[in-house]
Amino acid sequence: MRNKRVNYPKGNAMVFPLELAQIPEEEKVRDLKYLYPLEVTELNGMVMDVCDQMEYDGSPMYDQYPDKVTMERMASGICCHYCRQRDRVDQKWLRPMVEIMLCNEMNCRRERRCRHNR
Template identity: 30%
Template sequence: MEEKKPFYKTAEKGKFYMREAPAEEEKSLMRTYYPKTAGMIQAMVEDACDRLDYEGSFLYDEYPDKWSIERACQRMESRMEMQTQSVSENLLGEFIRTLFCQEMYQRRCRRKRCR
């Protein structure tokens, strides 16, 4: 019969974060492949999420409402338009490359965790 361990001993004293470090490095690597405009947008999105990262924020609602998401995205879009007068001509291509890098990261991360 397996011996039960107290909860505080099952946490492995912070080893969880050590396992997450390679995933964060992988994520950072994939972001270096983003096009310039996508990198600027990513930084803005992270900043907006940092500002919304508080107790009671819609980010953590079980079902975030579409209106709040849309409003946050519209604010970011307005800020981005003020910062860059000329939007990249190849925005669709940049968007596709960005989503591809993101999907590639998620699949690589999933495969590494499963092995």
């Protein structure tokens, strides 16, 4: 198997530490996502698409206490979509990974919305 060369948005080296302090927090998180493995990068895109669809007033994503059943249903939909695109997927890690990524992305969006409303 041959390794593919990947072009990263900030080049092939990490940012010099002094410059890192000058980068806004949201940009730091986005820039570090290039370190994700290819499969996780694809899953992250699907998670972000689902969260984009859930960004509206009254969305369950912004409830004070998000519903676990809704979260599991969203994660299940992402897993099904991912599995349909692949012939064989090791599902042992897939569902927990998607649930973690979904919770993380929703938390980031909730924090951003809370900061914006202040």
